[in-house]
Amino acid sequence: xxxxxxxxxxxxxxxxxxxAAYAAGSAPYELAGPSPLTYEQQIERLVHExxxxxxVLVGGASGLSAAGGGDFYYxxxxxxxxxxxxxxxxxxxxxxxxxxxxRWETPEEKWAYLSTFLHTxxxxxxxxxxxxxxxxxxxxxxxxxxTNQDTQFVKLYPEGQVAQIQGDHRFFQCARCCTDDTWDAVxxxxxxxxxxxxxxxxxxxxxxxCPHCGGEAFPxxxxxxxxxxxxxxxxxxxxxxxxxxxxxxxxxxxxxxGVGRMxxxxxxxxxxxxxxxxxxxxxxxxxxxxDLLPAQIADKGMVIVADIARVLADARALAG
Numbered sequence: 001x002x003x004x005x006x007x008x009x010x011x012x013x014x015x016x017x018x019x020a021a022y023a024a025g026s027a028p029y030e031l032a033g034p035s036p037l038t039y040e041q042q043i044e045r046l047v048h049e050x051x052x053x054x055x056v057l058v059g060g061a062s063g064l065s066a067a068g069g070g071d072f073y074y075x076x077x078x079x080x081x082x083x084x085x086x087x088x089x090x091x092x093x094x095x096x097x098x099x100x101x102x103r104w105e106t107p108e109e110k111w112a113y114l115s116t117f118l119h120t121x122x123x124x125x126x127x128x129x130x131x132x133x134x135x136x137x138x139x140x141x142x143x144x145x146x147t148n149q150d151t152q153f154v155k156l157y158p159e160g161q162v163a164q165i166q167g168d169h170r171f172f173q174c175a176r177c178c179t180d181d182t183w184d185a186v187x188x189x190x191x192x193x194x195x196x197x198x199x200x201x202x203x204x205x206x207x208x209x210c211p212h213c214g215g216e217a218f219p220x221x222x223x224x225x226x227x228x229x230x231x232x233x234x235x236x237x238x239x240x241x242x243x244x245x246x247x248x249x250x251x252x253x254x255x256x257x258g259v260g261r262m263x264x265x266x267x268x269x270x271x272x273x274x275x276x277x278x279x280x281x282x283x284x285x286x287x288x289x290x291d292l293l294p295a296q297i298a299d300k301g302m303v304i305v306a307d308i309a310r311v312l313a314d315a316r317a318l319a320g
Contacts, residue, residue, distance in 0.1 A: 001237075002234070002237040002238055002240075002241035003241045003244070003245070004145075004237050004240045004241040004244065004270065005237040005241070007269075007270035007273055007274075008165075008265055008266055008270060010273075011264065011265035011266075011269040011270060011273075012265045014028070014265075014269070015264065015265050022261050022264065023261070025261055025289075025290060026292070027264070027269075027292055027294070029294045029295070029296075030294065030295040030296075031292060031293060031294060031295060032293040032294065032295045032298035034291060035291075035302060035303065035304075037302075039304075039306060042302065042304045043304075043311065043314050043315050043318055044318065045284075045302060046284055046302075046304065046311070046315050047136075047315050047318050047319045049253055049282055049284055049302075050136055050137070050140065050253060050255075050315075050319075051319075052251065053140065053251050053252065053253035053282065054141065054247075054250040054251040054252065055140065055141040055142060055143075055247045055250050055251070055252050055253070056137060056140050056141070056142040056143075056252070056253045056254075056255055057142070057143055057145060057240075057243070057244065057247075057252060057253070057254050057255065057271075057274075058133070058137070058142060058143070058144045058145065058146075058255050058257065059145050059146070059254065059255065059256045059257060059259070059267035059268070059271055060144060060145070060146040060147075060148055060152075060153060060257050060258065060267075061146070061147050061148065061256075061257060061258040061259040061260065061263070061266075061267055062147070062148060062258055062260060063257065063258020063259065063260060063286075063287060063288060063308055064129055064130070064133075064148070064152075064257040064258040064308055065127065065129075065148055065150055065152060065258075066258065067129050067258065067288070067307060067308035067309040068127025068128050068129040068130065068309055069127055070121075070124065070127060070150060070152075072084065072095065072096050072120075073095060073096045073097050074095050074096075074097060075094065075095045076088065076094040076095060077095075080094075080095060080096065083116065083120045084096065084099065084113075084116060084117075084120075086198065086200055087099055087113055087116070087200060090200055091200075093113075096117055096120075097223075097224070099113050099117065100113075100114070100117065100223075100224045101224055106201065107204075107207050107216065108201040108202050108203070108204060108207065109200055109201045111192060111202050111206070111207055111208070112192065112196045112199070112200050112201045112202045113200070114219065115188075115189045115192035115193055115196070115202065116193065116196075117169075118169045118185060118189045118219060119189050119190070119192075119193045121149070121150040121151055121169045122151060122169055122170060122185075122186055122189060124150065124151075124152070126152060126155050126156055127152060128309060128313070129257075129308055129309045129312045129313075130152050130153070130156060132309075132312035132313050132315070132316040133257070133312055134156055135316045135319075136312065136315055136316055136319055141247070142161075143161055143162075143163070143239075143240065143243040144157060144161060144162045144163070145162075145163045145165065145240045145267060146162065146163070146164055146165075146166075147165060147166045147263060147266045147267060148164075148166075149164065149166055149167045149168055149169050149219075149221045149222075150169060151168060151169055151170055154168070154170075160239065162239075163236040163237065163239045163240040164236055165233070165236045165237060165240075165266060166221065166222040166223070166227075166266070167219070167220045167221035167222050167227060168220060168221070169185065169219060169221065170184070170185055170186055171183065171184065171185050171219070171220040171232075172184070172185045172188070172208055172217040172218065172219060172220060173217065173218055173219075173220040173227075173228040174210035174212065174213060174215060174217060174218075174228070175210070175215060175216045175217060175218040175225065175226060176210070176213060176215050176226070177226055177228050177230075178210060178212055178213040178215065179210065179212040179213070180228070180230035180231055180232075181211075181212065182220045182228065182232050183211070185208070185219060185220075188206070188208050191206055192206050220232070244274070248278055249278075249279070249280070250280060251280045251282070252274075252278060252280060252281045252282070253281075253282045253283075253284065254271040254274055254275055254281060254282065254283045254284075255284055255285075256268055256271050256283070256284070256285040256286070257285075257286050257308060258286065258287065258288075258308055259285070259287065259290075260289075260290070261290065268285070268292075271283060271285075272294055272297060275297045275300050275301055276294075276296055276297050276300075281300065282300055282301065283297060283300055283301035283302070284301065284302050284303075284304070285301070285302070285303045285304070286303075286304045286306070286308045286311050286312075287303060287304075287305055287308075288305070288306065288307050288308060289305070290303075290305070291303050291305045
């Protein structure tokens with residue numbers, strides 16, 4: 001197990017022990033009070049922290065994509081209707097994840113829905129918050145750790161600079177995990193989209209299957225399937241662990257973007273741990289809802305509670 005994965009596992013155990021605190025939107029630690037800085041002062045400090053850092057570890061979570069218009073996962077939003085309208089009207093689906101967990105009557109309908117979901121993210125342009133973040137990081141030594149499966153970061157950066165620890169919508173795996181292989185999902189998804197047209201089912205012949213056992217395939221993603229935690233998964237943790245080992249003694253900025261209360265164990269709490277344990281580490285988080293900063297790192301960190309898209313755009317404008 002790599003060092004970063006060890007941090008994740010420790011936090012998962014904590015999450016299980018103190019589930020009520022997390023469910024209430026908090027954390028089982030003594031927390032610092034609200035920041036005394038105004039919004040404008042926080043933006044100035046954010047730009048300063050990035051400029052002064054030798055290197056930056058970005059932790060991108062669902063709130064980052066939602067801020068740029070990818071807010072169709074949890075509810076019946078306008079963007080959900082735009083991409084999934086026919087499923088909402090016919091089946092009463094209310095959010096992309098709702099459809100992913102649904103017990104579809106036929107595999108042809110299930111894959112019409114899943115291919116729509118995957119195609120929506122595979123073909124989405126890089127959203128504005130990501131472009132603004134990219135501009136802020138220009139010229140910096142940085143690495144990206146993300147729980148997002150929507151391929152936004154890998155559209156901007158080389159695979160070796162991004163760790164996708166919860167999977168990637170561009171790949172299929174065997175639903176039974178009969179093999180450690182993953183394979184391309186982009187071509188098959190395109191075929192399913194073309195074949196279904198305005199219908200809500202695909203031809204049986206296009207249902208993706210494992211090339212090894214012939215069983216049904218599934219997207220290589222955590223959350224609503226038998227997620228394959230094999231070599232590709234371990235590679236993601238090795239990448240971020242190796243990068244941290246090479247940068248631990250430098251002035252490191254841990255930049256957390258959009259972590260909610262369902263999965264604080266993958267980015268947020270490991271970042272808190274690193275901020276506390278690394279001598280020159282600094283921490284900045286952006287969140288449109290939660291103001292959570294442990295008192296132990298209050299002198300090394302800041303949380304900006306505001307719309308992430310606005311924060312990144314304002315910071316980019318200030319940085320010039």
